[in-house]
Amino acid sequence: MSRPSKQAERFWQVERARKVARRTPVGTVTEIREPPPFGRLIKPGASCFVDDAIREALDAGLLRGTLAKIRAELLAVCAFAWGAAALAYGPRLTAPKARRKAARVSRLADELLAIVDAIESDRVELEDFVDDSEEKLPPNELASLRGELANLHAIIEHGRALAPLLKRRACQEVGQEKQPPAMKFLARAFFDELGKWWHENAVNVERRGAKAVRNRLAVGLWCDMGQEVPPGYSDEDFARRGFNLGKIER
Numbered sequence: 742m743s744r745p746s747k748q749a750e751r752f753w754q755v756e757r758a759r760k761v762a763r764r765t766p767v768g769t770v771t772e773i774r775e776p777p778p779f780g781r782l783i784k785p786g787a788s789c790f791v792d793d794a795i796r797e798a799l800d801a802g803l804l805r806g807t808l809a810k811i812r813a814e815l816l817a818v819c820a821f822a823w824g825a826a827a828l829a830y831g832p833r834l835t836a837p838k839a840r841r842k843a844a845r846v847s848r849l850a851d852e853l854l855a856i857v858d859a860i861e862s863d864r865v866e867l868e869d870f871v872d873d874s875e876e877k878l879p880p881n882e883l884a885s886l887r888g889e890l891a892n893l894h895a896i897i898e899h900g901r902a903l904a905p906l907l908k909r910r911a912c913q914e915v916g917q918e919k920q921p922p923a924m925k926f927l928a929r930a931f932f933d934e935l936g937k938w939w940h941e942n943a944v945n946v947e948r949r950g951a952k953a954v955r956n957r958l959a960v961g962l963w964c965d966m967g968q969e970v971p972p973g974y975s976d977e978d979f980a981r982r983g984f985n986l987g988k989i990e991r
Contacts, residue, residue, distance in 0.1 A: 778967030779819035782812045791815065791961030798954050803943050814942070818934045819966050825934075826927040843911040850907035857900035864893040931966070932983035935959055956980035 781787040795811050798804040804811060871886050878886070939946070939955055946955075959980040960970065970979045 777819075777823055779816055779823070779962075779965050782816040782819070782965060783809075789961070790964040791958055794954065794958035794961045798943070798958060801950070801954060803945060803948075803951055803954055805942075805944065814938065815935075815962055818938050819931070819962065822927060822930040822934045823966070825930040829926040829930075846907050847911040850904045850911070853900055853907070854904045857897055857904070860893055860900070861897055864890065864897065867893065927966075927968070928963075928983060931963065932959065935962065936984055952981075952984075953977070956984070959983065 782789055782791075789812065791812070792808065795804070795808055795815075799806075799808070799811075867886065867890055871883070871890065875883065935958075939958075943951070943955070945951065956977055957980070960976040963970070963979075970976055974982075
């Protein structure tokens, strides 16, 4: 699997920074120290990047309602996209740890099989000795040797059963990395959610200039999520590609 995207890393840096772990009598709990970046959309008196685009859409008759109402709806759009990104980015960022764990498990399986093979040789030798000495050894010593043989047999049986399970577990850990990478997922989820919202709430969307207003709204809201337009993109091109193609290069 490819290395987690810079966007994913930045996403979780923000998530970790706004949370703090606290010990309590019932265990460790995570306390949210501050809301996500887009929380200011419903903060009274706060100025947001998306405000000018909302006002433009209201003045043009593309949206109905008040600035506060629309900001609250757009907060929900951001929250859905943020949550989807959290689910997508998490496993990718833990992939290096999973790879190391899978490698350890695989080595353990190999070492276990090597030990079992060595014990199998000891068991064969001991079994031959017991068979040859069955009539020569005292009953108590013979019983002790047979008990040891039973123990060796149990170790071999369980070891040979456990090793394939460990190998399968290692393969499962690595197999999870074969999923398509979640690169750019926040952008994809954001434009998907915002596109649905625009389709359900905007009016006269086919009129000239409507898409340009929608694109300016998208860029403003993207910035309110604490994100940046990628280098090399104009605001218009970034939004257009986000809505039309879902291919936002990072």
